Amino acid sequence: MPLPPVLLPMASIDAMRPVFLIVMGLSLLFVAWRLTRHTSGWSSRILMLGALLLALGYSVTLPLYQARVVLPIDLLRFYPNADAGIAMGWHLVKLFSMNGGWLLFGLGLAIHARVFEPAPAPRVVAVTPQTEPSL
Amino acid sequence: MNLLLELVITQGFLMDVFGVIGLGLVALAAIRLSRRWGSTGGTMMIWGAISLLIGRIGILIFSHHVTPFNQAAFDPTLLAIGKNVPLALLTFGLGAVVWGFWGHERQLSAAPIAD
Numbered sequence: 203m204p205l206p207p208v209l210l211p212m213a214s215i216d217a218m219r220p221v222f223l224i225v226m227g228l229s230l231l232f233v234a235w236r237l238t239r240h241t242s243g244w245s246s247r248i249l250m251l252g253a254l255l256l257a258l259g260y261s262v263t264l265p266l267y268q269a270r271v272v273l274p275i276d277l278l279r280f281y282p283n284a285d286a287g288i289a290m291g292w293h294l295v296k297l298f299s300m301n302g303g304w305l306l307f308g309l310g311l312a313i314h315a316r317v318f319e320p321a322p323a324p325r326v327v328a329v330t331p332q333t334e335p336s337l
Numbered sequence: 338m339n340l341l342l343e344l345v346i347t348q349g350f351l352m353d354v355f356g357v358i359g360l361g362l363v364a365l366a367a368i369r370l371s372r373r374w375g376s377t378g379g380t381m382m383i384w385g386a387i388s389l390l391i392g393r394i395g396i397l398i399f400s401h402h403v404t405p406f407n408q409a410a411f412d413p414t415l416l417a418i419g420k421n422v423p424l425a426l427l428t429f430g431l432g433a434v435v436w437g438f439w440g441h442e443r444q445l446s447a448a449p450i451a452d
Contacts, residue, residue, distance in 0.1 A: 219428060226435050233435065237442045252359075260431070275347065276405055290346075297349050301356030308362030315366040321373065 220265035227260030234307075237314075249310025255303030263296045353397060360390045363434065370441060378440025385433025392426030399423065 234253035238246035266272045272292040273284050312318065345351045364386035371379025399419050403411060 219424075222428060223431070226431050230435050230438065233439045233442050237438075237445065280405070294346065297346070297352045301349075301352040301359070303359075304363070305355045305359030308359035308366065311366040312362045312369075315369040315374070317362070317365050317369050 216268070220268050223264050224261040227257040230260070231257040245310050245313035247310075248306050249314060252303050252305070252307030252310050255299045256307055259296065259299035259303050263292065263299055266292070267296065357390065357393060357397075360386055360393060364390065367437065376441045377444055378437040378442075380437070381433050381440060382437030385430045385435075385437060387430075388426045389430030389434065392423040392430055395419075395423030395426065 231253045234250055238250050263272075267274065273281060273289045275286075275289050275293045278284060278286055278289055364383060367379045367382035367386055369379075370376040371383060403416065403419070408416070
């Protein structure tokens with residue numbers, strides 16, 4: 203059965219991508235919350251803050267941009283009646299939530315994975331001279 | 338507008354650098370997780386972080402060279418490829434990072450990694 207023409211645009215990539223981004227942003231937040239539930243310290247705080255910023259960016263800001271609710275500032279000069287302040291404010295929100303989110307998330311994950319600590323020294327196998335078995 | 342303000346906010350240079358550094362940190366952490374701690378989700382996270390990095394740099398290069406003013410000078414097919422391939426990489430990379438992160442969390446909650 204072919205899809206009715208009203209439903210067809212809803213199955214397109216342009217329509218599905220914001221849904222995917224919303225789901226992914228929220229599940230990133232959920233997994234980060236589950237991972238840092240029982241822990242404390244700066245790595246879990248940084249990870250959680252990064253996940254919060256990424257969830258804001260992926261599930262609020264990017265779908266608003268894709269739905270053209272918010273005007274990108276590149277296109278501002280083609281729309282003389284648009285409010286430049288609102289566009290600049292959303293641009294700032296997107297800039298800080300996406301880039302700062304990935305920076306904080308990566309930093310928290312790197313501390314969690316102990317990237318910045320030296321790897322443990324390889325286990326040295328003590329070689330002792332072969333002694334004669336005493337009989 | 339002030340030149341520094343334009344560099345930081347309108348062009349977004351500084352924040353873009355931060356984002357790319359963060360993606361690199363995600364890739365480093367995923368490599369460390371999968372190699373040293375034997376995390377199964379880490380491998381998926383490596384693929385996701387690498388494709389996020391490539392897609393992000395591709396988007397940055399594309400938006401540096403193609404503006405609304407010189408858009409008509411390019412071949413539309415090339416334009417569509419240059420815009421949609423990094424977008425697809427970004428989408429796949431986000432999904433892979435979230436999937437790997439979820440797998441890592443499941444492994445940790447099943448059996449916490451001993452120090």
